[in-house]
Amino acid sequence: MEVGSAASKSNAKSQRRVGLIYDHRMCKHRTPDDDYHPENPNRITVIWNKLKLAGIPERCVLLNAKEAEDKYICAVHSKKHVNLIRNISSKPYDSKRNVIASKLNSIYFNEGSSEAAYLAAGSVIEVAEKVAKGELDSAFALVRPPGHHAEFDEAMGFCLFNNVAIAATFLLDERPELDINKILIVDWDVHHGNGTQKTFWKDPRVLFFSVHRHEFGCFYPANDDGFYTMVGEGPGAGYNINVPWENGRCGDADYLAVWDHILLPVAKEFKPDIIIISAGFDAAVGDPLGGCRVTPYGYSIMLKKLMDFAQGRIVLALEGGYNLDSIANSALGCMEVLLEDKPISGFSEAYPFESTWRVIQAVRRKLSAFWPTLADELPTKLTNQKAPPHILLLSSESDGEDDEASKIVSADLVAAVEDVVGPLLKLKVEDNHDKLTTASTPWRSELSKSDIWYATFGSNMWKPRFLCYIEGGQVEGMKKSCSGSMDRNPPKDILWKTCPHCLFFGRDFTPTWGPGGVAFLHPQSNSHNKTYMCLYRITLEQFNDVLLQENVPDHDMSSPLFDLNALNSIPNEGSFCVEAVKRGWYHNVVYLGKENDIPILTMTCPLSTIESFKSGEIPLRAPCKEYADTLVRGLVEGNQLSEEEARTYIHEASAKPLYDRRTFGCCDA
Numbered sequence: 001m002e003v004g005s006a007a008s009k010s011n012a013k014s015q016r017r018v019g020l021i022y023d024h025r026m027c028k029h030r031t032p033d034d035d036y037h038p039e040n041p042n043r044i045t046v047i048w049n050k051l052k053l054a055g056i057p058e059r060c061v062l063l064n065a066k067e068a069e070d071k072y073i074c075a076v077h078s079k080k081h082v083n084l085i086r087n088i089s090s091k092p093y094d095s096k097r098n099v100i101a102s103k104l105n106s107i108y109f110n111e112g113s114s115e116a117a118y119l120a121a122g123s124v125i126e127v128a129e130k131v132a133k134g135e136l137d138s139a140f141a142l143v144r145p146p147g148h149h150a151e152f153d154e155a156m157g158f159c160l161f162n163n164v165a166i167a168a169t170f171l172l173d174e175r176p177e178l179d180i181n182k183i184l185i186v187d188w189d190v191h192h193g194n195g196t197q198k199t200f201w202k203d204p205r206v207l208f209f210s211v212h213r214h215e216f217g218c219f220y221p222a223n224d225d226g227f228y229t230m231v232g233e234g235p236g237a238g239y240n241i242n243v244p245w246e247n248g249r250c251g252d253a254d255y256l257a258v259w260d261h262i263l264l265p266v267a268k269e270f271k272p273d274i275i276i277i278s279a280g281f282d283a284a285v286g287d288p289l290g291g292c293r294v295t296p297y298g299y300s301i302m303l304k305k306l307m308d309f310a311q312g313r314i315v316l317a318l319e320g321g322y323n324l325d326s327i328a329n330s331a332l333g334c335m336e337v338l339l340e341d342k343p344i345s346g347f348s349e350a351y352p353f354e355s356t357w358r359v360i361q362a363v364r365r366k367l368s369a370f371w372p373t374l375a376d377e378l379p380t381k382l383t384n385q386k387a388p389p390h391i392l393l394l395s396s397e398s399d400g401e402d403d404e405a406s407k408i409v410s411a412d413l414v415a416a417v418e419d420v421v422g423p424l425l426k427l428k429v430e431d432n433h434d435k436l437t438t439a440s441t442p443w444r445s446e447l448s449k450s451d452i453w454y455a456t457f458g459s460n461m462w463k464p465r466f467l468c469y470i471e472g473g474q475v476e477g478m479k480k481s482c483s484g485s486m487d488r489n490p491p492k493d494i495l496w497k498t499c500p501h502c503l504f505f506g507r508d509f510t511p512t513w514g515p516g517g518v519a520f521l522h523p524q525s526n527s528h529n530k531t532y533m534c535l536y537r538i539t540l541e542q543f544n545d546v547l548l549q550e551n552v553p554d555h556d557m558s559s560p561l562f563d564l565n566a567l568n569s570i571p572n573e574g575s576f577c578v579e580a581v582k583r584g585w586y587h588n589v590v591y592l593g594k595e596n597d598i599p600i601l602t603m604t605c606p607l608s609t610i611e612s613f614k615s616g617e618i619p620l621r622a623p624c625k626e627y628a629d630t631l632v633r634g635l636v637e638g639n640q641l642s643e644e645e646a647r648t649y650i651h652e653a654s655a656k657p658l659y660d661r662r663t664f665g666c667c668d669a
Contacts, residue, residue, distance in 0.1 A: 039322070046324045129178075139338075147317070189279075190290035197230070201240065206236075211245075275306055452567070459518075502656070505519055
């Protein structure tokens with residue numbers, strides 16, 4: 001593609017120099033057998049054709065796509081991952097390409113994947129550098145495959161390299177002479193940008209902002225990484241902002257409320273030198289994966305508001321978006337904003353959803369310690385302006401939406417998408433169980449011969465709830481199902497005991513129960529405590545599967561999390577932190593003695609997390625009604641307490657401050 005300039009070709013209305021990159025070679029990345037997949041070459045060709053029809057390229061500076069150099073990609077990804085993507089399209093991988101893809105989360109490879117991935121990353125670097133230099137005012141990188149899900153050592157969610165993270169790191173670390181010291185990354189893709197978040201988790205030079213459908217961890221990528229409590233760590237604390245939608249159908253009014261009351265005030269304080277947008281258009285009306293309702297007008301206004309910062313130096317990099325009409329119209333609207341050659345036309349819904357105001361207020365409270373501009377409560381007169389609640393849908397309901405937006409998508413397309421990308425609509429129980437069934441089995445046979453007592457102190461005290469971890473499924477009050485264990489035999493025995501450990505409740509939400517705290521056990525004992533525990537006699541193999549489901553359900557179980565060596569050493573050590581699932585809340589296995597010469601194990605948080613609870617970094621919070629009712633059922637049906645006594649027991653555990661030794665003497669070791 002030749003480089004051309006608007007100024008030299010026509011009398012354009014705008015003097016802004018806007019860059020545009022498109023290269024047909026990125027269309028070579030497609031499914032191996034040309035089966036339908038929503039992330040397909042048509043996504044970029046339809047946008048390019050729409051822009052050409054509107055005469056956009058003639059008013060832009062057209063740039064040549066360049067493959068990224070390994071050294072720049074390795075600043076974000078591991079050498080192992082880079083080597084895999086570089087070689088995956090080569091002849092030696094012909095026979096194993098599909099097998100490798102099948103072990104990854106929502107990924108396919110073919111003979112064109114390597115070139116497309118390198119071109120996508122290189123193209124975003126190219127436009128970012130030219131905007132940073134001042135050669136361009138702004139730019140749009142029309143690239144695929146997308147990137148924001150790709151993590152340090154793993155391709156996932158259609159993403160091979162994290163294009164935006166690579167470009168931002170390039171500007172900060174490789175081009176210091178450009179004086180780009182602060183970068184605002186805005187991710188408006190409907191899915192959380194987990195890979196980008198992790199790249200800059202501790203980096204105060206990058207303010208990462210992601211607004212996404214989350215549903216308490218039930219929407220892809222189906223974990224708690226995208227919750228608003230994830231604010232960064234160390235020097236990066238406060239520089240990670242997540243706005244997690246509780247439901248689908250969010251549209252222009254919802255997004256613009258977030259812009260006005262979170263993003264723009266923080267951007268004004270942050271004063272970015274450049275803005276990079278992970279411009280996924282899968283929150284657009286009619287998208288078969290997103291289930292939201294942002295219009296081209298909405299995207300245009302969001303972009304226009306951001307142009308007030310960083311002297312309008314903005315780079316857009318295409319991420320998701322799977323309704324061809326919607327992404328083409330949305331991309332065209334954004335290009336017209338960058339060119340500033342015509343007024344923005346359109347209209348928006350009047351008000352956000354009630355849940356949107358709730359999320360906005362929660363985010364502002366959480367981030368106010370880092371950004372004083374968010375400290376003030378929003379006026380009731382404002383938050384009372386809200387859309388009717390009857391049109392809210394959760395991910396499990398969104399498949400059958402029957403409004404004007406959803407009519408854009410044909411029934412055939414929806415069916416095809418459901419077949420290919422079920423994991424992106426919601427976390428499927430079958431997917432997690434497949435991880436168990438496809439795992440190698442020698443360790444399972446060995447661990448199935450050893451029994452342990454699994455001591456439960458939370459919702460698992462109610463036997464039907466615990467059996468979800470063994471047999472799969474869910475009980476009343478749970479928001480999602482459990483995958484179950486490989487060995488689905490029920491416990492061999494059940495008994496009750498009390499232990500000298502402190503029970504308390506914390507965290508803002510759980511994917512299983514929604515908003516509210518969940519039960520934790522202080523890992524160190526104290527004789528002043530009395531916590532009721534229901535013990536299930538299960539195999540060590542089953543315990544591994546329960547440990548997986550309590551923590552990181554997508555972990556590969558080709559090897560055990562807690563093996564015989566760990567079992568033999570834990571009586572002396574007292575506890576064992578399972579590093580493989582340390583992202584989970586219950587990865588600390590604690591030894592509680594023996595019963596009938598069989599070890600008693602429970603799982604809770606590590607001591608380091610206790611300090612976070614004490615400091616308020618992680619909130620202490622009472623459980624939601626559904627969760628508390630499940631605990632009550634367990635205690636009552638286990639003949640431990642009456643219903644009134646059980647509710648008092650839970651209330652007292654919810655009210656205990658972890659730091660007050662004088663009053664309770666129980667929650668400090």
